[in-house]
Amino acid sequence: MDDVQQLGEMLRHYAESEAHKKQLFEAQSAVWATRIGELFDQIQQWLAPVLAPNLLEVSREGYVASGPSVPVETSTFNTEKLSIVIVGKPVEFVPDVMGVGGQISLAVMGLTAARYGSISLVCLPPSSDWQWRKTNGLKDPDTFAFDADFLAQQLQSLIPRERS
Numbered sequence: 001m002d003d004v005q006q007l008g009e010m011l012r013h014y015a016e017s018e019a020h021k022k023q024l025f026e027a028q029s030a031v032w033a034t035r036i037g038e039l040f041d042q043i044q045q046w047l048a049p050v051l052a053p054n055l056l057e058v059s060r061e062g063y064v065a066s067g068p069s070v071p072v073e074t075s076t077f078n079t080e081k082l083s084i085v086i087v088g089k090p091v092e093f094v095p096d097v098m099g100v101g102g103q104i105s106l107a108v109m110g111l112t113a114a115r116y117g118s119i120s121l122v123c124l125p126p127s128s129d130w131q132w133r134k135t136n137g138l139k140d141p142d143t144f145a146f147d148a149d150f151l152a153q154q155l156q157s158l159i160p161r162e163r164s
Contacts, residue, residue, distance in 0.1 A: 028102035028125075033079050035104050035123055036095055039130060040082045043093070046148040047084070056155075057085045067097040089158045093121065101125065108132075111154055121146055 044058055051058065065077035075097065082093040091110035099105060108119040117136040123129065130146040144150055
């Protein structure tokens with residue numbers, strides 16, 4: 001095989017692998033967006049019985065996920081974020097760019113009082129289970145199963161207690 005043929009062969013293999021990567025990425029992105037939508041539907045169902053104007057409100061809005069490697073100007077991660085306002089305090093569930101292997105994570109803002117702590121929800125496909133991860137400094141994150149009761153406990157912490 002001469003060098004020109006070899007160059008042609010190399011280009012063909014590259015194109016096939018890039019096409020395969022793009023196809024895999026698009027399939028994972030579709031799952032990513034669907035899982036986030038399902039999660040937000042679930043949260044809205046959980047909170048529906050206790051919604052009350054000016055006390056507990058839930059809303060969703062379009063959002064483009066971005067990150068250090070994917071600037072918002074070029075991001076193809078069109079999704080939405082979910083906002084909960086409880087007694088005037090906002091809690092937001094904001095999707096991060098899809099991680100390795102289709103990992104889904106959402107930053108949860110408005111609930112941590114720790115100086116360096118952060119909270120996220122994480123789902124690792126093919127599992128459809130969401131985990132609540134609380135990180136604080138360098139130690140391993142505390143991980144909890146995420147369900148209606150767990151979310152309710154977290155939101156209860158934002159309601160001011162009357163001091164007697």
